[in-house]
Amino acid sequence: xxxxxxxxxxxxxxxxxxxxxxxxxxxxxxxxxxxxxxxxxxxxxxxxxxxxxxxxxxxxxxxxxxxxxxxxxxxxxxxxxxxxxxxxxxxxxxxxxxxxxxxxxxxxxxxxxxxxxxxxxxxxxxxxxxxxxxxxxxxxxxxxxxxxxxxxxxxxxxxxxxxxxxxxxxxxxxxxxxxxxxxxxxxxxxxxxxxxxxxxxxxxxxxxxxxxxxxxxxxxxxxxxxxxxxxxxxxxxxxxxxxxxxxxxxxxxxxxxxxxxxxxxxxxxxxxxxxxxxxxxxxxxxxxxxxxxxxxxxxxxxxxxxxxxxxxxxxxxxxxxxxxxxxxxxxxxxxxxxxxxxxxxxxxxxxxxxx
Amino acid sequence: xxxxxxxxxxxxxxxxxxxxxxxxxxxxxxxxxxxxxxxxxxxxxxxxxxxxxxxxxxxxxxxxxxxxxxxxxxxxxxxxxxxxxxxxxxxxxxxxxxxxxxxxxxxxxxxxxxxxxxxxxxxxxxxxxxxxxxxxxxxxxxxxxxxxxxxxxxxxxxxxxxxxxxxxxxxxxxxxxxxxxxxxxxxxxxxxxxxxxxxxxxxxxxxxxxxxxxxxxxxxxxxxxxxxxxxxxxxxxxxxxxxxxxxxxxxxxxxxxxxxxxxxxxxxxxxxxxxxxxxxxxxxxxxxxxxxxxxxxxxxxxxxxxxxxxxxxxxxxxxxxxxxxxxxxxxxxxxxxxxxxxxxxxxxxxxxxxx
Numbered sequence: 001x002x003x004x005x006x007x008x009x010x011x012x013x014x015x016x017x018x019x020x021x022x023x024x025x026x027x028x029x030x031x032x033x034x035x036x037x038x039x040x041x042x043x044x045x046x047x048x049x050x051x052x053x054x055x056x057x058x059x060x061x062x063x064x065x066x067x068x069x070x071x072x073x074x075x076x077x078x079x080x081x082x083x084x085x086x087x088x089x090x091x092x093x094x095x096x097x098x099x100x101x102x103x104x105x106x107x108x109x110x111x112x113x114x115x116x117x118x119x120x121x122x123x124x125x126x127x128x129x130x131x132x133x134x135x136x137x138x139x140x141x142x143x144x145x146x147x148x149x150x151x152x153x154x155x156x157x158x159x160x161x162x163x164x165x166x167x168x169x170x171x172x173x174x175x176x177x178x179x180x181x182x183x184x185x186x187x188x189x190x191x192x193x194x195x196x197x198x199x200x201x202x203x204x205x206x207x208x209x210x211x212x213x214x215x216x217x218x219x220x221x222x223x224x225x226x227x228x229x230x231x232x233x234x235x236x237x238x239x240x241x242x243x244x245x246x247x248x249x250x251x252x253x254x255x256x257x258x259x260x261x262x263x264x265x266x267x268x269x270x271x272x273x274x275x276x277x278x279x280x281x282x283x284x285x286x287x288x289x290x291x292x293x294x295x296x297x298x299x300x301x302x303x304x305x306x307x308x309x310x311x312x313x314x315x316x317x318x319x320x321x322x323x324x325x326x327x328x329x330x331x332x333x334x335x336x337x338x339x340x341x342x343x344x345x346x347x348x349x350x351x352x353x354x355x
Numbered sequence: 356x357x358x359x360x361x362x363x364x365x366x367x368x369x370x371x372x373x374x375x376x377x378x379x380x381x382x383x384x385x386x387x388x389x390x391x392x393x394x395x396x397x398x399x400x401x402x403x404x405x406x407x408x409x410x411x412x413x414x415x416x417x418x419x420x421x422x423x424x425x426x427x428x429x430x431x432x433x434x435x436x437x438x439x440x441x442x443x444x445x446x447x448x449x450x451x452x453x454x455x456x457x458x459x460x461x462x463x464x465x466x467x468x469x470x471x472x473x474x475x476x477x478x479x480x481x482x483x484x485x486x487x488x489x490x491x492x493x494x495x496x497x498x499x500x501x502x503x504x505x506x507x508x509x510x511x512x513x514x515x516x517x518x519x520x521x522x523x524x525x526x527x528x529x530x531x532x533x534x535x536x537x538x539x540x541x542x543x544x545x546x547x548x549x550x551x552x553x554x555x556x557x558x559x560x561x562x563x564x565x566x567x568x569x570x571x572x573x574x575x576x577x578x579x580x581x582x583x584x585x586x587x588x589x590x591x592x593x594x595x596x597x598x599x600x601x602x603x604x605x606x607x608x609x610x611x612x613x614x615x616x617x618x619x620x621x622x623x624x625x626x627x628x629x630x631x632x633x634x635x636x637x638x639x640x641x642x643x644x645x646x647x648x649x650x651x652x653x654x655x656x657x658x659x660x661x662x663x664x665x666x667x668x669x670x671x672x673x674x675x676x677x678x679x680x681x682x683x684x685x686x687x688x689x690x691x692x693x694x695x696x697x698x699x700x701x702x703x704x705x706x707x708x709x710x
Contacts, residue, residue, distance in 0.1 A: 049569040063570060064547055068594075071540045078540050089565045134542060135636055136610050153636035154577040156543060156561045185426045185433050187489060188511060192419055206511045210444045214404040215418060222509040239423075255491050281490055281508035284677020322639020322677060329684040 003042055003054040005061075008073065010042035010054055011035070020045065025093035025120045028100055038096040039070040039077065040084050047085065076132060079152045080111055083132050086158055087114055090355060095121040097129065105129065109143055112150075114355065128162075128355060135321075138314040141338055141348060148353060151317045159321065160353040166304060166335045170274030171292040174202040180235040182226060184247060187255045189226035189237070194219040203276045203293045204229070222279060223252045223260070224267045231268065258341070259308070265343035266308050280305050283326055286337075304333045311340045324350055358397055358409040360416075363428065365397035365409055366390070375400065380448035380475045383455055393451040394425040394432065395439050402440065431487060435466055438487050438505045441513055442469055445710060450476040452484065460484065464498055467505075469710065483517075483710060490676075493669040496693055496703060503708060506672045514676065515708040521659060521690045525629030526647040529557040535590040537581060539602060542610045544581035544592070549574040558631045558648045559584070577634060578607045578615070579622045586623065613696070614663070620698035621663050635660050638681055641692075659688045666695045679705055 003010040012020065017033040020026040026045065027037035037045065045051035046063040054061045061069060071077045087094050094114040095101045102122030103113035107129070114128040115121055128148040133139060135153045149161040176198060182189040190208065191198070194217050198204050205219040221229070229235040230245035237244040252260035263286055270277040270289060277287040285305040292300060305327045313336070327334035328351070338346040358365040367375065372388040375381040381400065382392035392400065400406035401418035409416045416424060426432045442449050449469040450456045457477030458468035467485040470476055483503040488494060490508045504516040531553060537544040545563065546553070549572050553559050560574040576584070584590040585599035592599040607615035618641055625632040625644060632642040640660040647655060660682045668691070682689035683706070693701040 047565065047568050047570060049567075067545075068538055068540065076541070078543065085565050136542065153634050154542065154579070155634040155636075156563075156575040156577075157634070157636070159637065183423055185423065186431070187491065187509065188433065190422075208511075210402065210440050212404075213402050215402060220511045222511075224509070279508050279510040279512070281510070281512070281673060281676055282514065283680060284673050318636060318639050321636055322681060325638060326677060326681045326684070329681070 001051050002060075003037070003045075003051055005042075005054050005056045009036050009038060012037060012042075012045075012051065020050070025095065025115075028102075038098065038101075039066075039074055040080050040096060043067055043070060043077075043081050044085055044088060076111075076134065079132050079134055082152055082156055083130065083150045083158055084112060087112070087130075087355060091117055092127070092355065093120050094130075107147075110147060114148075133317065135317045138316050139320075141309070141311075141313045141315065141336070144315070144348065144350070148355070151321070160355055161320070161324065161350055162353045164349045164351070166333060166347050166349045168270065168273045168275045168289070168304075169291050170270070170276075172203075172274045172276050172290070172294075174293070176202055176204065176229060176232075176234045178234050180229060181238055182221065182235055182244075184226075184237055184240065184251060187223055187251065189221040189223065189235075189248065191219045191221060191235070193217055200296050201294065203278065203290065203296055203299075223248055223255070224263050227252060227260075227264050228267050228271060231264075261341070261343070262308050262310070262337075262339040265339050266306065266337040266345055269337075269345045270306075277306065278302070280307075283330065283332075285323070288332065289335075302332060304335045305330075306335045306337055308337045308339055311338045311344075311346065313338060320350065324352055328352060356406050357415075358392070358400075358406055360397075360409050360411045364391050364393060367392065367397075367400075367406065375405070380450065380470075383457075393453065393456075394421075394429055395435050395451060398422055398425060398436050399440055399443060431466075431489070434487050434489055434507045437507055437511055438485065438513055439467060442467070442485075442710060446472055447482070447710065448475050449485075458484075462502075465502060469503075488672065490672045493671050494675075496664070496666075496668045496670065496691065499670070499703065499705070503710070506676070515710055516675070516679065516705055517708045519704045519706070521688060521702050521704045523625065523628045523630045523644070523659075524646050525625070525631075527558075527629045527631050527645070527649075529648070531557055531559065531584060531587075531589045533589050535584060536593055537576065537590055537599075539581075539592055539595065539606060542578055542606065544576040544578065544590075544603065546574045546576060546590070548572055555651050556649065558633065558645065558651055558654075578603055578610070579618050582607060582615075582619050583622050583626060586619075616696070616698070617663050617665070617692075617694040620694050621661065621692040621700055624692075624700045625661075632661065633657070635662075638685065638687075640678070643687065644690075657687060659690045660685075661690045661692055663692045663694055666693045666699075666701065668693060675705065679707055683707060 003012040013034045016035045021035045026041050027035040054066050097110040097113045103126045110129045111132040112130040113126045116127040131147045132150045144163045151159045182191040205221040208218040227248040276290040276293045280288045286308045287306040288302040289304045336348045358367040368389045371390045376390045381396050382390040452465040452468045458481050465484045466487045468481045469483040471482040486502045487505045499518045506514045537546040560576040563573040582603040631645040631648045635643045641663045642661040643657040644659045645657050691703045
C-alpha cells in the first residue's frame with residue numbers, strides 16, 4: 001500500500017480506514033475509506049512494512065528516505081518516532097497530540113497521547129500525555145506538571161518520568177522548649193546544655209559526645225535547624241546582642257548565599273507539617289524527611305529526599321535522572337521544593353515510570 | 356591537671372609526657388616531663404576530662420570556654436575537633452599535620468595524620484593523611500590526590516572519601532569494519548545497514564528495531580560513538596561532503612559545547628584500552644564502562660561510572676557525595692576523567708572509606 005504526502009501529513013486510501021484506523025488506531029478518517037496520518041504514524045507504518053512507500057513532492061520514499069525527509073521537516077522527529085515505536089511495541093494505542101487527533105488537549109508542549117491498554121484513541125481518558133525530550137534539553141518545572149516526560153538519551157534509550165504532589169503525613173509531636181541557648185560557631189550552633197528529648201524525640205541536631213567524655217548533653221545544630229528554632233522563639237544566642245534569628249540567618253547567607261533563605265523556608269514548612277527534615281548530604285540532596293519520629297532509637301525509614309530549587313527551575317535531564325535514580329535506589333520519593341524568594345513553596349515529586 | 360596556652364599551643368607539665376604522650380600519643384615532648392599539644396588535642400583532653408582547664412591570657416578556661424576561644428582563633432577548628440574526636444573514638448592515634456609533630460609531610464593542606472591501629476605517632480607510615488573540609492567548601496581535584504578527605508556535613512556527620520587511580524583491564528577484542536556509512540540526524544547517527552557483530556560484539560550503538568519491523572540491521576549511534584568511529588576511519592556519512600569526523604564533531608559542539616570534545620577524548624581513550632564506554636545517562640554520569648564485552652547477550656556487570664570534568668575541576672562536596680553514593684549503590688567505581696582541552700586525560704577514582 002502507498003501513501004501521499006500532503007501538507008505535512010500522509011493520506012492513505014484503499015481500505016486504510018478499516019485496516020489502520022478502525023483496527024489499530026492510526027490517524028484520523030478523511031471520508032470514504034481514506035485516512036490521514038501524521039509523519040510519525042506514517043514512518044511507523046513504513047517501519048512495520050504495512051505501508052510500502054510514500055509519494056513525496058518529487059520522489060517515492062521508502063522508510064529510510066521518508067525518515068530522513070521527516071527528520072529535516074519536523075522538530076525532534078527522530079525522538080518522537082523512537083518513543084512512538086516503543087509505546088506501540090509495548091501494546092499501547094497512541095496518537096499525535098495535535099489538532100484533529102483524538103485526545104488533543106490544546107497543550108502546546110504535549111507530543112503524544114497514550115490510551116490505556118486495550119482502548120483505542122478517543123475511547124475514554126488518556127493514560128499518559130507524553131512530552132518527548134532529548135537528554136540535552138533542559139525542562140522548565142512548569143512544563144512537567146500533569147504530563148509524562150519521555151527522555152531519549154544520547155544512545156536512544158527512553159526513560160519515562162511522571163510527576164505528582166507529595167503527601168507529607170507528618171505526626172511528630174515533640175515541641176521544643178523556649179529556653180534554648182546556643183553558641184554560633186562558624187557554620188553551626190552548639191547548644192551546650194540541651195534538655196532531655198531535644199535530640200531523642202525532636203531529632204534536632206546531633207549530640208557532641210564520645211565514648212569517654214565529660215560533655216553529655218551538648219547538641220550541635222545545623223544553621224538551618226538553628227535558624228528555624230530561633231525564628232519560632234525557641235533559641236537565643238549567648239555572646240550576641242542582635243536577635244538570634246538575624247545573626248544565624250546572616251551567617252547562613254554568608255556561607256550559602258540566598259539559597260539559605262529558600263532552604264530555611266522549606267525546613268520550616270516541613271516542621272510546620274510535623275515532618276522532621278534532616279540533612280540529605282549523604283544523598284546529595286538538601287533534606288531527607290521523616291514523617292513520624294517518636295524516638296531516634298527507633299527511627300523509621302525516611303520517606304523522601306528533598307531538593308530545594310527556585311520557582312522557575314529548569315531541570316537538566318541528566319541531573320534529574322541522577323536524583324530520581326538515587327532516590328529509587330534508597331526507596332525514597334524524590335521531591336523538589338520550588339521555593340520563591342518570598343518563601344512560598346510548591347512541591348513536586350518526580351519518579352520513574354514503566355508504561 | 357592544668358595546661359597553659361602559649362603561642363597557640365598548650366603546654367602541660369606534671370607527668371604529662373608519660374600519661375599523654377608515651378601512653379596515648381598526644382603532643383610532642385618539651386624536655387623533662389612536659390609536653391606541648393595543639394589546640395585540637397588540648398580540647399580533646401578537656402573533652403575527656405583528662406585535663407581540667409587551660410590557662411589563657413586572662414582566664415582559666417574549661418572545655419566550653421576553650422572550645423569557643425579556639426574556634427575564633429583557628430580556621431575550621433570545630434570541624435577539625437569533630438574529626439579528631441571521632442577518629443580517637445574509633446581507636447586511632449593521630450596527630451596534627453604540623454611542623455614538629457610526627458608524620459608531618461610539609462603539605463600545606465593536610466590537617467591530621469592518622470596512624471594504623473595499634474601504632475603510635477611516628478611509628479611507621481601513616482594510615483591516612485586527612486584533609487578536613489566542611490560540606491560547603493569546594494575542593495580542587497589536585498588537592499584530593501593521595502589524601503583522605505573528611506567532609507563534615509551541616510549536621511556534623513563525617514564522611515571519609517579516598518582517591519585512587521582506576522585500573523581499566525580492557526579486553527574487548529572486536530574491531531569495527533572501515534566501511535560503515537551513516538546518516539547524521541539531529542543529535543544521533545543512524546547506520547542503516549550495520550554489519551553483523553557491530554552491536555552484538557562491539558556494543559556500538561543501539562539497534563533501531565521492534566517486534567514487527569522490516570528494518571533489522573539499522574543501528575543508532577550517539578554522536579560521541581559516531582565521532583569516535585569517524586576519527587578512526589571506520590565511518591563515513593552519506594549526504595555530506597566534509598569529512599565525517601568534522602561534521603559530527605561540529606554537531607556535537609552545537610548541542611554540547613566544548614564538553615563534547617572532552618567527552619570524545621575520554622571515549623576514545625577508553626576504547627583505546629579495549630574498554631567499552633556506554634552512556635551513563637541513567638546514572639547521571641557521562642559513561643558506564645565494560646572491561647570485556649564478548650556478546651551483548653551475555654553482558655557483564657559494568658565496572659565504572661565515569662564523569663568527565665575539566666583538569667582544574669573543583670568538586671562541590673554535595674555533588675561528590677551524590678556521585679559516590681549512587682556509584683556505591685549500583686556496585687560501580689566512581690571515576691572522574693580530568694580532561695584538558697588538548698585531550699589529555701587524568702583518571703581519579705573517589706570512594707567512601709570507613710577508617
